[in-house]
Amino acid sequence: MTKQERAIQTREALRQAAAEIFTREGFPRASLPLISDAAGVSKGALYFHFHSKDDLARAIEEEAEARVELILQRLQEREGVTSLRTVVDATYALMKSVATDAVVRAGFRLGTEVARESSVDLWGRWQAWVHAMLSRAEESAELAPGVSRSAAGAVIVIAVAGVEVLASKNAEWMAPEHLNLLWEVLLPRLEACPCV
Numbered sequence: 001m002t003k004q005e006r007a008i009q010t011r012e013a014l015r016q017a018a019a020e021i022f023t024r025e026g027f028p029r030a031s032l033p034l035i036s037d038a039a040g041v042s043k044g045a046l047y048f049h050f051h052s053k054d055d056l057a058r059a060i061e062e063e064a065e066a067r068v069e070l071i072l073q074r075l076q077e078r079e080g081v082t083s084l085r086t087v088v089d090a091t092y093a094l095m096k097s098v099a100t101d102a103v104v105r106a107g108f109r110l111g112t113e114v115a116r117e118s119s120v121d122l123w124g125r126w127q128a129w130v131h132a133m134l135s136r137a138e139e140s141a142e143l144a145p146g147v148s149r150s151a152a153g154a155v156i157v158i159a160v161a162g163v164e165v166l167a168s169k170n171a172e173w174m175a176p177e178h179l180n181l182l183w184e185v186l187l188p189r190l191e192a193c194p195c196v
Helices: 003-025 032-039 041-047 053-076 083-100 102-110 123-138 148-171 176-190
Strands: none
Touching: 003 032, 003 041, 003 053, 003 102, 032 041, 032 053, 053 083, 053 102, 053 123, 083 102, 083 123, 083 148, 083 176, 102 123, 123 148, 148 176
16 A cells, blocks of 8 residues: 555545544544544644544535535436436435434534534535526426425424434434425425425
């Protein structure tokens, strides 16, 4: 393995370990020695790649943002799928990513930490994306008459954020069955026809 490959591997191990510790302990209680131990690297290696705990948190948030953007982009690029269906599918994809990807999970959690200034607003990005997709749905007459896209967007964002918060204490909330219940209640009210 080359020196560059080892550096990439070390950086990824640190990011992964930090994501898990930031999620479990919270930013204030997570320590750099704890992170370096969990990653199996020396403190010197940690400081070579990241100059501070905040630098490491920023790297996690930026990577989480890139991963979330990729999820949303892939969903949005599908052919023949309505905008409303894309929003529905995005809630499942996003929650699956939060459940299975420590970096994405930590990115969302770090964004809500009051102990630090977040460099990325994943919840804000999610909200903007949902509103943009619902605007498309409204333009395509996918929304039922009288449905406010801003109110619908707010309810969807609040519900998904609520699932994520509940899941931080009990992972069972991430089960697709909970999102199924959400959409069983919301879709009949939102959709113009049963075509989603």
